[in-house]
Amino acid sequence: MPVAEIIARRRSIRAYQPExxxxxxxxxxxxxxxxxxxxxxxxxxxxxxxxxDRGKLDAIVQAHPYxxxxxxxxxxxxxIGNTNIHNDISAGYLFQDCAAATENILLQAVSEGxxxxxxxxxxxxxxxxxxxxxxxxxxxxxxxxxxxxxVPAEADGxxxxxxxxxxxxx
Amino acid sequence: MPVAEIIARRRSIRAYQPExxxxxxxxxxxxxxxxxxxxxxxxxxxxxxxxxDRGKLDAIVQAHPYxxxxxxxxxxxxxIGNTNIHNDISAGYLFQDCAAATENILLQAVSEGxxxxxxxxxxxxxxxxxxxxxxxxxxxxxxxxxxxxxVPAEADGxxxxxxxxxxxxx
Numbered sequence: 001m002p003v004a005e006i007i008a009r010r011r012s013i014r015a016y017q018p019e020x021x022x023x024x025x026x027x028x029x030x031x032x033x034x035x036x037x038x039x040x041x042x043x044x045x046x047x048x049x050x051x052x053d054r055g056k057l058d059a060i061v062q063a064h065p066y067x068x069x070x071x072x073x074x075x076x077x078x079x080i081g082n083t084n085i086h087n088d089i090s091a092g093y094l095f096q097d098c099a100a101a102t103e104n105i106l107l108q109a110v111s112e113g114x115x116x117x118x119x120x121x122x123x124x125x126x127x128x129x130x131x132x133x134x135x136x137x138x139x140x141x142x143x144x145x146x147x148x149x150x151v152p153a154e155a156d157g158x159x160x161x162x163x164x165x166x167x168x169x170x
Numbered sequence: 171m172p173v174a175e176i177i178a179r180r181r182s183i184r185a186y187q188p189e190x191x192x193x194x195x196x197x198x199x200x201x202x203x204x205x206x207x208x209x210x211x212x213x214x215x216x217x218x219x220x221x222x223d224r225g226k227l228d229a230i231v232q233a234h235p236y237x238x239x240x241x242x243x244x245x246x247x248x249x250i251g252n253t254n255i256h257n258d259i260s261a262g263y264l265f266q267d268c269a270a271a272t273e274n275i276l277l278q279a280v281s282e283g284x285x286x287x288x289x290x291x292x293x294x295x296x297x298x299x300x301x302x303x304x305x306x307x308x309x310x311x312x313x314x315x316x317x318x319x320x321v322p323a324e325a326d327g328x329x330x331x332x333x334x335x336x337x338x339x340x
Contacts, residue, residue: 003281006173007206007274036177036330038288047336056340092293099269104177111173118208123262160206166217167201170226
């Protein structure tokens, strides 16, 4: 599928087929896509927690007000920004790197026939604190977001569209 | 080309074929890809400045210490975060939205046979000030980055790779 079609089909999926399998190969492809994303000065400061344990997924639902779709999602990927990994130039760009890695996961998911939903964590302080506590994260590992992954139980198709008024020409 | 291959071929291109054409259709496809990216609460807060004027491209090179590849790039896309467009939930996520839109542009560029390079601007204050002044941006339009676009004069192929030690399993 051309990347333009992948981009056009991606949307936030909030209903999944419960307990539908996500294969190890699919999961590897998602993580590899994330780890091939660009990063400032090629510092590669992003890490990932794959959550397949049902008890931990339910605990995230309790800890995060907008992560209810994890009740039916097969798994979650938590994108982590490691604040220890930077140089003088890259330091301010950590969470942009995490966002690029996230977008790669969302697009690869479409290609795998999977759905996804990006649930923001950073920079909302109480969400960062709750997820950090749940996964016993040291201070240098900041939970950036939680990505629900599963087999969609609702239609895909982006809600996005081209808008000429958002483009200025020089 | 499958999205996994697109992701694997993307890399920062710093040498372009001077004055190689980028068609209106290619440019439209890049902007459409950006405008189909996810945004927090679907607020769609990203805008874009397309810079094709050679004088303005050269002025960016003068204003930004790491944008030297614009000397040979055909054009630049400046991704802008509009701080006026948010709700209570989305407010902190503006620049993550800009990063997702950026990644879509980078991947679509590969699909178009084009190269790209993400030059960070926000949150580096002097770069934000310099680009804002150059394009007479009001305070609510924050230049997030500058993306060089052109026909590559160097090989593509990501420098990224899968790293098992960056993944934790739960």
